[in-house]
Amino acid sequence: MGGLQVARGGVAAGLTVSGSHHAHALHSPYWWLKCAVGPRNDHHPLVRRYRKMLEWEIINGPAAMRWVERGLSPILGKSFVIYAHKPSEAAHGTAA
Numbered sequence: 001m002g003g004l005q006v007a008r009g010g011v012a013a014g015l016t017v018s019g020s021h022h023a024h025a026l027h028s029p030y031w032w033l034k035c036a037v038g039p040r041n042d043h044h045p046l047v048r049r050y051r052k053m054l055e056w057e058i059i060n061g062p063a064a065m066r067w068v069e070r071g072l073s074p075i076l077g078k079s080f081v082i083y084a085h086k087p088s089e090a091a092h093g094t095a096a
Helices: 003-012 025-037 045-060 063-076
Strands: 014-021 079-085
Touching: 003 014, 003 079, 014 063, 025 045, 025 063
Parallel strands: none
Antiparallel strands: 014 079
8 A cells, every 4th residue: 555545544534644754765775685685584794784784873873874864765765654643623623
């Protein structure tokens, strides 16, 4: 199911969608590598090195990597994040 379908489903369920974006661009190449060498091959040198880099990035959060992540996420982001909320009853005029 695509992100637009999920957002439409949320609206149909009474949610107000306030924004969306793609995230986790640095994770996409990791999964490409996993697919290229075999999804269960965690011991391949490229997979191990890329995973170590991801772990380092997650733990240390260097500014340069955050900049790269922000720049690549609209293109390579593996996750689609939707921000939504359920309007209060008073906003719909249905409060007793």
